[in-house]
Amino acid sequence: MEFQKKILEYISEYMITNDETIAIAESVTSGMLQLAFSQMPNASMFYKGGLTAFSLSEKVRLLNVDRNEAENCDCVSENISQTMALNVAKMFESDWSIATTGYCTPVRQSVYSVFANYSIAYKGEIILSKKLELHPKTQALNAQLYYAEFILGCFKSELNNLLILNN
Numbered sequence: 001m002e003f004q005k006k007i008l009e010y011i012s013e014y015m016i017t018n019d020e021t022i023a024i025a026e027s028v029t030s031g032m033l034q035l036a037f038s039q040m041p042n043a044s045m046f047y048k049g050g051l052t053a054f055s056l057s058e059k060v061r062l063l064n065v066d067r068n069e070a071e072n073c074d075c076v077s078e079n080i081s082q083t084m085a086l087n088v089a090k091m092f093e094s095d096w097s098i099a100t101t102g103y104c105t106p107v108r109q110s111v112y113s114v115f116a117n118y119s120i121a122y123k124g125e126i127i128l129s130k131k132l133e134l135h136p137k138t139q140a141l142n143a144q145l146y147y148a149e150f151i152l153g154c155f156k157s158e159l160n161n162l163l164i165l166n167n
Contacts, residue, residue, distance in 0.1 A: 008041070023048045025098075031052045032144055082121075085099035089121050097121045101118075104140040114138050116131070132150055
């Protein structure tokens with residue numbers, strides 16, 4: 001499993017140059033984003049850490065997700081991923097955060113769809129929150145890899161947009 005080296009290097013260089021930090025909260029990607037950040041050059045200078053909370057009870061306990069809301073949507077919604085992103089940033093005291101929730105296999109709760117909700121937060125505000133859908137026959141590992149790669153690309157774009165705005 002290898003992530004696109006140029007994206008990893010770009011993110012690393014941006015974070016170090018701008019003296020910013022990031023934390024990750026994952027469910028559907030199950031640690032793949034954390035793995036990607038750990039592979040970045042000089043990761044310890046900006047990557048504060050992350051957590052994988054797969055069950056509803058752990059999302060409620062660790063990331064302050066609303067239990068009733070989580071029960072109503074099987075812990076998978078745009079708002080759940082936003083809550084996860086905002087709260088993991090608070091937990092790790094980071095500038096940036098990324099959160100994922102969703103399904104990597106088609107199940108009844110997903111209406112037999114394969115999708116991820118992901119959110120990116122910066123300084124306590126959600127700056128990107130979207131749903132990424134894949135073909136229902138996508139293999140689970142391939143779905144998780146695709147989600148992670150895609151979200152890293154989106155994060156790189158958000159960093160680039162911020163760089164353009166500030167210049």
